Amino acid sequence: MDVYEAIVDKRDTRSFSPDPVSDEDLHRVLQAGRMAGSAKNQQLNRIVVVTDPDDRATLAESGKFADWVAGAPVVLAIVVPKEGGKAFDIGRMAQNIMVAAHGLGLASCPVTFHDEDRVRDLLGFPDDHEAPMGVGLGHPAPPEEEKQSSPRIPLDELVDWGRWKA
Secondary structure: OOHHHHHHHOOOOOOEOOOOOOHHHHHHHHHHHHOOOOHHHOOOOEEEEEOOHHHHHHHHOOOOOOHHHHHOOEEEEEEEEOOOOOHHHHHHHHHHHHHHHHHOOOEEEEEEOOOHHHHHHHHOOOOOEEEEEEEEEEOEOOOOOOOOOOOOOOHHHHOOOOOOOO
16 A cells, blocks of 8 residues: 555554454554654653553543544554654654554554543553553454545645735
8 A cells, every 4th residue: 555545545543353463563653653753853742551451441532523443453642841842743654653553454543632630640650741642453343334524625725825815
């Protein structure tokens, strides 16, 4: 799968098979996350790999729309300093992870963690850090039914050239 195909064909998936992610695939996905750029090359993001079922269940209780997280064989929590961490850098890392996972045939979906204290208590990072989001990943579950993706708006509605026209 080439890069363009990996980007345009990737869809968020919240349903996973119970099959484990191989160490080789997980290492490649983590490496892709590590290679994401960061503001001023500060490289402040850190990743906590969560595979324990009870810990994944706790993470599922830590977000308003995160119930599916318990079924993901791997959850990657992105931890950043409260001061100096950049939301854009978290997004860049998460997108690298998800596109790399898709290229390996893995499914993934980003998740927002709303209960900061619960996540901190579970993962053990210091008080001056937070894990606002993560990525669940694993092998996709067999489709229950054919789902149609929500269509994207046409490019000519998305892009204005030179000045805002919309």
